[in-house]
Amino acid sequence: MSILMIREWLQGEYSITTDVNQLDLNIIHQFLASSYWAKGLPLEVLQRSIQNSLIFGLYKGKQQIGFARLITDHATFAYVADVFILEPFREQGLGKWLIETIISYPELQGLRRWLLATKDAHELYRRFGFTELKNSDRLMEKWSPDVYQQTGD
Template sequence: MTTDLPDAYEISDDSARIDAELVHRWLSQDAYWARDRSREKQDRAIAGSLNFGVYDRASGRQVGYARVVTDKADFAWLCDVYISPEVRGKGIGTALVTAVRDHLARYDLRRVLLATADAHEIYAKIGFVPLEAPERWMALGRQ
């Protein structure tokens, strides 16, 4: 995957490399959107998604994560994007989302959505824009 990722890191879409325990800890303890998510629920989310990890090349340690829920035909939902605090500010998050976007391009999807409370500028750099007609969208479940 080609991105502006610093040379010390690599991005992989190999779900077998995901450190599920680490991802659960990150999300359930530090991510406002997944706080208190159970490990069982996180494991089901990983199993039913395309998963992307960012890894330190020297140690192999995972430093970032993102997942995509998709039918690989028309729609995708990018979610659970997380970069470990000790490596934030190096462009790793932007590189990860760029790699996900480029990976999804092969499916010629009509729409890739995400939700964020605080990272609009990062996603805008990669091409995401606000919904054109948000009044058309509805949700079922917790908001």
């Protein structure tokens, strides 16, 4: 098992880092638990997902304003998940920068497949080569949309 080094990218007053210690779990949890894709997400599930993912935190100074995480084997596959930019910081190109940073991450070059799911950001992801599934008949899913409501949290 390799240990990935912490990386940081700067753009004016904004930064992106893979440093888990800088994450503001309250901001991330508040956003994700009210999102359409992770509604009701328990904090402990979020913490476990972060521990087992490659994370990218987006900051203005020390303030967390965005987030994304990757589920990956660092060799063949990556799933882009939980991408968000807080409302006051949208429409400034920060989402584009975040995805560009993820896609160009050195340890992820040469992956055979990247996947993600989105309801409303298709145009953003198309800029980076994502397309609708061409062979959707090959993929299967076990979908439990209400799993967080069933945990009793």
